[in-house]
Amino acid sequence: MLLDLFSKNKEYISCEELEYGLHFDIMGLYHCCSFFHSNKNYIPVTKLTGDLNKDFKNFLRQKDKDKKSHRKGHIIDRCENCFSLKKQKWQNSKLIKKIAISANKRCNCDCIYCTTHTNKQYYNSIQDIPVYDFIKKLFDKNLISQDCEVQIGGGESVLHFEFEKLISLFTDKLSSRIAVYTSGIKYSEGIERAIKLNRANIVISIDSGNKNLYKRIKNTDKFDEVTANLKKYCEAQQYSTENHQVAMKYVLIPFVNSHEEYLDEFLNLALNLNCKALRFDIENNWYKNNMHNLEAIKYIFKFMKYFDIKSEKMQFQHFFFQAPDYLIKNNKELYNDIQL
Ligand code: SF4
Ligand code: SF4
Numbered sequence: 077m078l079l080d081l082f083s084k085n086k087e088y089i090s091c092e093e094l095e096y097g098l099h100f101d102i103m104g105l106y107h108c109c110s111f112f113h114s115n116k117n118y119i120p121v122t123k124l125t126g127d128l129n130k131d132f133k134n135f136l137r138q139k140d141k142d143k144k145s146h147r148k149g150h151i152i153d154r155c156e157n158c159f160s161l162k163k164q165k166w167q168n169s170k171l172i173k174k175i176a177i178s179a180n181k182r183c184n185c186d187c188i189y190c191t192t193h194t195n196k197q198y199y200n201s202i203q204d205i206p207v208y209d210f211i212k213k214l215f216d217k218n219l220i221s222q223d224c225e226v227q228i229g230g231g232e233s234v235l236h237f238e239f240e241k242l243i244s245l246f247t248d249k250l251s252s253r254i255a256v257y258t259s260g261i262k263y264s265e266g267i268e269r270a271i272k273l274n275r276a277n278i279v280i281s282i283d284s285g286n287k288n289l290y291k292r293i294k295n296t297d298k299f300d301e302v303t304a305n306l307k308k309y310c311e312a313q314q315y316s317t318e319n320h321q322v323a324m325k326y327v328l329i330p331f332v333n334s335h336e337e338y339l340d341e342f343l344n345l346a347l348n349l350n351c352k353a354l355r356f357d358i359e360n361n362w363y364k365n366n367m368h369n370l371e372a373i374k375y376i377f378k379f380m381k382y383f384d385i386k387s388e389k390m391q392f393q394h395f396f397f398q399a400p401d402y403l404i405k406n407n408k409e410l411y412n413d414i415q416l
Contacts, residue, residue, distance in 0.1 A: 363403075
């Protein structure tokens with residue numbers, strides 16, 4: 077007990093998700109959705125039993141234990157080597173400050189790099205998990221911080237049967253922006269409303285700037301629908317004071333879309349759609365297999381630098397997602413030495 081009181085005021089290694097996070101997945105409740113960070117198996121903190129109230133109590137019990145372990149300097153197994161870990165003082169708060177939702181696996185795309193790609197039929201047959209009533213209850217009990225960061229993903233987020241209700245709830249209850257990761261194939265009125273109220277951060281991975289490449293990566297022919305929806309979302313920003321709410325993402329898939337001409341097409345498409353924000357990520361399997369391979373890293377650094385310089389020149393707000401950002405941080409000299 078004394079040790080606990082003493083260590084609560086000290087810096088220790090942890091992460092925001094472990095301290096304050098709640099992630100809903102079809103398998104169970106997790107601290108985070110960053111399962112790929114640590115290369116550990118994606119095992120839930122608490123499995124779903126059909127009674128979310130009970131599952132949540134068990135989840136909180138385990139979260140307390142995990143936090144205590146970190147306070148004592150023992151990194152729990154699931155978090156080992158994760159790049160979200162950092163040493164600092166952590167507030168001893170019970171409030172939920174980060175919510176991630178992946179309560180459906182269904183998707184209207186079939187990206188070649190997606191974890192669902194090898195067994196698409198199966199993933200598309202999994203039923204959505206209902207989460208709306210439970211989250212509403214958490215709000216009613218004041219268990220969610222007003223500036224809680226929310227991420228809605230999937231599967232395809234917009235296909236979840238409660239999506240429109242969920243985005244309305246978060247838009248009305250929170251002061252923060254709601255991050256939505258969507259294929260962009262199905263249009264959402266709720267997203268449009270959130271954008272108009274300056275409450276959204278929408279990311280659409282289009283990974284290409286032309287129909288053929290899009291189809292090769294996504295295994296669907298919906299390029300025109302996605303670009304039309306992107307345009308409408310970008311237009312909705314005119315009602316808000318912030319015009320970086322809608323971002324187009326380029327997931328780099330080495331040897332598939334790693335040509336500079338493809339990236340140029342992507343940048344020109346963003347320009348034509350009046351999309352002001354860009355994100356860059358690396359395909360997860362490649363990342364896992366090559367994160368320590370200097371030759372492979374050098375190969376993609378050239379491409380990343382091209383993205384960085386070109387986006388800057390064209391005045392896009394742009395940044396790298398966690399995996400590429402982590403690669404740069406860990407190989408700074410190599411990145412700085414790249415000449416184009
Ligand atoms: S350290 Fe990484 S794996 Fe652990 S909870 Fe945080 S983000 Fe998730
Ligand atoms: S859009 Fe997302 S969920 Fe759908 S197949 Fe692609 S990566 Fe998977």
